[in-house]
Amino acid sequence: MKNALQTVKGLQITEKGTTQLAGQNKYLFKVDPAANKIEIKRAVEDFFKVKVLKVNTMNYDGKPHRERTLKYGRKPDWKRAIVTLKAGDKIELE
Amino acid sequence: MKVTVEQVNPCRKVLTIEVPADGVATEYRKVVNEFAKHARIQGFRPGKAPAAIAERNFAKEILNETRERLVPVAYREAIGEQKLKPVAVIDVTDVQVAKGMPLTFRVTVDVEPDFALPAYRGIAVKANKVEVKPEDIEQVLGNLRDRQGKFDDNPARVAAKGDIVVIDYAGTCDGKPVAEFAPERAELGQGKDFWVLLLEGHEFLPGIVKALEGATVGQTRELKVVWPADFAVTTLAGHEAIYALTVTMVRERKLPEMDDDFAKAAGATSMDALRDMVRQNLQASAEAAEIGRQKDEILKWLLEQTPLPDLPQSVVEEQARHIIRDVVAENVRRGVTKDQIEAHRDDIFNRAAQSSTDRVRMDYVLSRVAEAETVTVTDAEVDKRIVEMAERHGMPQQRLRADLEKRDGLEALKRSLRLDKTLDLLHGAAAIEPA
Numbered sequence: 001m002k003n004a005l006q007t008v009k010g011l012q013i014t015e016k017g018t019t020q021l022a023g024q025n026k027y028l029f030k031v032d033p034a035a036n037k038i039e040i041k042r043a044v045e046d047f048f049k050v051k052v053l054k055v056n057t058m059n060y061d062g063k064p065h066r067e068r069t070l071k072y073g074r075k076p077d078w079k080r081a082i083v084t085l086k087a088g089d090k091i092e093l094e
Numbered sequence: 095m096k097v098t099v100e101q102v103n104p105c106r107k108v109l110t111i112e113v114p115a116d117g118v119a120t121e122y123r124k125v126v127n128e129f130a131k132h133a134r135i136q137g138f139r140p141g142k143a144p145a146a147i148a149e150r151n152f153a154k155e156i157l158n159e160t161r162e163r164l165v166p167v168a169y170r171e172a173i174g175e176q177k178l179k180p181v182a183v184i185d186v187t188d189v190q191v192a193k194g195m196p197l198t199f200r201v202t203v204d205v206e207p208d209f210a211l212p213a214y215r216g217i218a219v220k221a222n223k224v225e226v227k228p229e230d231i232e233q234v235l236g237n238l239r240d241r242q243g244k245f246d247d248n249p250a251r252v253a254a255k256g257d258i259v260v261i262d263y264a265g266t267c268d269g270k271p272v273a274e275f276a277p278e279r280a281e282l283g284q285g286k287d288f289w290v291l292l293l294e295g296h297e298f299l300p301g302i303v304k305a306l307e308g309a310t311v312g313q314t315r316e317l318k319v320v321w322p323a324d325f326a327v328t329t330l331a332g333h334e335a336i337y338a339l340t341v342t343m344v345r346e347r348k349l350p351e352m353d354d355d356f357a358k359a360a361g362a363t364s365m366d367a368l369r370d371m372v373r374q375n376l377q378a379s380a381e382a383a384e385i386g387r388q389k390d391e392i393l394k395w396l397l398e399q400t401p402l403p404d405l406p407q408s409v410v411e412e413q414a415r416h417i418i419r420d421v422v423a424e425n426v427r428r429g430v431t432k433d434q435i436e437a438h439r440d441d442i443f444n445r446a447a448q449s450s451t452d453r454v455r456m457d458y459v460l461s462r463v464a465e466a467e468t469v470t471v472t473d474a475e476v477d478k479r480i481v482e483m484a485e486r487h488g489m490p491q492q493r494l495r496a497d498l499e500k501r502d503g504l505e506a507l508k509r510s511l512r513l514d515k516t517l518d519l520l521h522g523a524a525a526i527e528p529a
Contacts, residue, residue, distance in 0.1 A: 014137030018144060 004043035007035045011091065012080070025085045033059060033079040040081050051086035058082075097172040104404040105207050106184070111172045113164055113197040122193060125159045161191045169201055179206045182408040204406035211462055212399040215523040219388050219395075223529035226376040234372045238360055239352065245345040249311045253344045255292050259306045260343040262286045265319075267335040275329045282327065287342065305339060314340045385521065392520050393456060400459050405451060413450035418442060457513065464516040471511045476504065479511055 009030040017028035031040050037055040045052050062075035085091070096112040130148035134140045138147075149156060165186065173180060180203040189199040245258050253259045264284035265272035273283025281298070292303050305317040317337040325331040350356045354364050362368035421442055425435055435442070463469075480498070484491035498504050 012137065013147060015139060015142050017137070018147070019142075 004047040007032050007039050007043040008047065008081075009078075021082065025087060025089070027083050027085070027091055029081045029083060031057070031079050031081045033077055035079070037081075040083065044083050048091050050089035050091065052083055053086055054084040056082045056084075095168060095171060095175070097175055099176055099178075102202070105406040106202065106204055107178065109169075109172055109176070109178075109201045109203065111168050111199055111201065113168045115194060115196045118160065118164065118191065118197045119194060121164055122156070122160045125156050125163070129156055129159075157191055157193070161189055161197065164191070164197050165189065165199060168197070168199075172201075173203075178203065180204065181206055181406050182412075184408060204408045207402055207404055207406065207458060209400060209402045209458075209462075211459070211466065212396070214396060214463055214520060217392050217395050217520065217524045218527065219391050219524050220527045221388065221529045222384055224377065224380045224384050226373050226380065230376055231369055231372050234376065235352065235369070239349050239356065242356065242359060243347050243349045245347055247343055248346040249343065251310070251344040251346045253292060253306055253309045253341070255303075255307065256347040257292050258345040258347070259290045259292060259309065259341055260345065261288050261290060261306070261339045261341055263288060263337050263339045265335045265337040267330065267333050272330070272335050272337075275333070276327045279327055282330070289345075299337065302337075302339070306341070309339075309341045309344075311341055311344055314338055388524070388526065389517050389521050392524055393460075393517065396459055396463075396520070397452075397455060400455075402455055402458065405454050405458070410447075410450050410454050413454050414443075414446045417446040417450055417453075421446065460513045460516045461509075463520065464512050467516065467519060469512055469516050469519060471508050471515065475511055476508060479507060 009032065012028040012030055014028065021028065029040070029044070031043075035043070037057060040055050040057070041052045044050065044055075058080050060078050060080060062077045065073050065075050067073070095114065095117070098110045100108040100110070102108055126145050126149045129152050130143060130145040131141050133143050133148040133151065135143040135147060135151055137143075143151075169183075169186075182204045184202040184204060187200045187202070189197075191197045243256075251257065262285065265282065267275055271283055273280060276282050290298075290302060290306060292306060294303060297303055299317060299319055301317055301319065305315050309315055315338075317339055319335045319337060321327075321330045321333055321335065323332045350359070352365060357363065357365045357368040360368055362371050422435055480491055480495055484494045487494065495504075498507060
């Protein structure tokens with residue numbers, strides 16, 4: 001099995017993630033696009049020592065991207081997960 | 095706020111200032127909020143990040159800013175609390191600031207010296223008699239006459255003092271022309287139609303005036319010159335040269351008669367009026383010089399009688415720097431080379447150190463008197479001084495004023511005017527014993 005850090009790429013500290021979701025005990029994570037909800041739940045519980053109630057995920061297309069040399073390409077696709085924790089559990093925003 | 099004062103010397107103090115932790119915390123919070131209001135952090139629109147996140151992102155900057163804001167405020171408060179009059183902040187050291195901790199730092203300051211003024215009213219000064227001697231007037235008139243003198247060609251004239259003698263000359267040294275020895279100083283070798291003014295102190299060859307006195311047109315005189323061993327032209331130094339001087343013309347000096355025409359040329363109606371004018375001028379300048387001397391004496395007395403052993407070092411050094419700059423600028427203006435100035439470096443520095451001490455001491459004593467007597471300087475007086483200065487320097491007063499403003503000269507000007515007025519006041523209050 002992949003370890004927690006391979007699944008969960010990092011906590012996303014953003015305006016929406018912190019100010020809008022903080023009150024509902026929800027956190028945004030950037031995760032491996034290949035990971036499923038169960039893997040994400042396990043990884044977060046394992047790494048942050050918290051109890052996860054729910055995981056919602058969404059896929060983002062990588063943005064089109066152009067080098068100065070007119071080489072066209074894209075940023076890699078990525079996946080975001082909104083993880084709801086049990087009331088009282090908390091993740092310190094580092 | 096806790097302040098402890100250590101005295102390093104009578105004019106230098108070290109303050110150790112501690113701002114309590116809650117005071118620091120309040121200011122810190124304020125700074126954090128201000129940072130949050132403008133912070134650009136990824137994931138947030140500018141200024142929308144929560145304070146906690148902004149604080150984490152800009153921890154170092156926020157601490158710096160807190161320190162920058164607290165130190166001057168705390169310093170001013172401490173100065174007020176201790177009733178100190180600092181003249182210069184030497185340095186600020188050991189600044190310790192951390193979140194939730196008291197802020198501590200040490201400031202080294204120079205303070206005004208503390209001293210008591212002697213009784214400065216009624217300083218006894220002996221006046222010298224100011225009188226214009228008739229010979230002084232005659233001397234001035236003589237100078238005027240000399241200046242109006244004219245020179246006319248007079249081939250029959252026997253050259254006398256004051257005349258101009260036109261000569262051709264050539265010098266030989268050890269049988270060879272002098273020009274061979276000093277090709278770069280051709281005028282030492284030979285010359286044609288050379289004008290020699292027969293006055294001591296105007297000799298381009300030593301002894302030439304004596305040699306030409308009594309000569310007539312067509313005569314040839316011989317002049318023996320022994321160059322000194324330290325002569326600038328080294329090839330000639332220590333040698334003996336013989337010059338043949340052939341007189342081609344004598345220009346007789348004709349002095350104007352001391353009559354009313356002469357007086358008119360000098361700007362007076364008659365000879366008596368001219369004498370009177372000269373007397374008045376001499377009298378006025380002698381009186382001004384006498385008053386200057388009396389003021390100097392008052393100052394000297396005041397400085398001697400005021401116990402002022404220690405001066406703030408920073409002020410003395412600053413003053414010394416000013417003096418050195420002035421001396422160097424003055425010398426550069428007179429065409430002294432950089433190397434020559436560099437050679438006299440120690441000398442300049444020593445003298446500057448001494449005179450800056452005197453000047454600073456005088457400044458303090460006089461400003462203390464000015465304070466005691468509430469001497470003030472009005473804008474009109476400043477304007478008047480600027481007009482005078484502009485006239486003296488021959489520059490438009492607007493430009494002078496702009497120049498002064500650019501380098502904070504107006505303040506300095508005001509200060510010096512104030513000291514001048516104080517000195518006037520002291521002079522007015524002095525017990526002057528008539529001669």
